[in-house]
Amino acid sequence: MKPVQLAESIYWVGGIDWNLRNFHGYLTQRGSTYNAYLIIDEKITLIDTVKHYLTDELFERVSQVVDPAKIDYVVANHVEMDHSGGLPAVLEKAPNATLFTSPNGEKGLKEHFKNNWNFKAVKNGETLSLGKHSLAFTHTPMVHWPDNMVTWCPEEKILFSNDAFGQHIASAERFDDEYPLETILAEAMKYYANIVLPYGAQVQKALEALAGLPIRLIAPSHGIAWRAHVPEILKRYQAWSANITGRKAVIVYDTMWDSTAKMAAAIRSGFEEKDVPVVMASLQHNHMSDIMTEIMTAQYVCVGSPTLNNNLLPTVAAFLTYMKGLAPKNRIGLAFGSYGWGGQSIEQVNDVLKECGWTMMNPLKVKYIPSQDDLSSVRETVIKAIT
């Protein structure tokens, strides 16, 4: 397993997780990578590590450039264990290495690993000389943990951005001019929707802090590095963090005996009548992380569940829990569903969407099987509610 050269003395030495399909609830159809970077200079420096089970792969790549025991500095841009899992093994091989991280990084790494490594907490804006290269650290708190920072190498104009601008893609290719751009952008958007979405304000601050840097290459900690399309991914992050939604509806639902599905179809017909494009998202056929990607750009979000044992269907409950955590703002919501006697699910959905702070349409509920009149009424109600 070879390292990949990014610049004269800078190498990608990460691990490729071909089989990853679940990243804390996020469906990662294409696997992922954990990107670590090695800088050869007077001070040999490793930026980030890999998930613990890919540490041997990291060492194999590093060893083709330098003996891992010779690493002088390790930079931990982020505490989360997909990037810090290899730290114990790295610092066992290079016990005298200094570990540079943010103050919250030091706190978090100590809490994770209960290890008194040779920490050096860096201030926001602090720089570090490696010899010919230098590194400048910018704290990016809550993009997406309190400890996050990004690392800039001005001599090579490389931004080591950690999770920001990343995508869950496992591939032999490392650069955005070697892999289909539409796929990289789609995966970057899915990554944003499922990891970064709650932190739009913090992303905007981070983008401000990075504005004006003459970036030649963005080297994130997941997936493909950006060198041919740097302005494009920065522009996308601007738009995504500004929470710009379009005239689009996503109808998320599950169904027991097809009645809630029939209501979903009638709601769709109402939106179509008003020329609002609709995405139908049955929870039996779509993963919630893919649905979140659609919701990111949708003005209207309708969620339907029949009532099961005075409650929601578990698929809808799971989706609502997941979505509420990701906290999309400024949507127009609609709760709907069929029921037999209790009908509690519709109010339960409505309550969760209200808790998201959304503007709500009146909930729609139908007893047992919707008649043609019921479905016409659902459709007309939607038509009237849309401006």
Ligand code: FEO
């Ligand atoms: Fe890729 Fe927040 O870890």
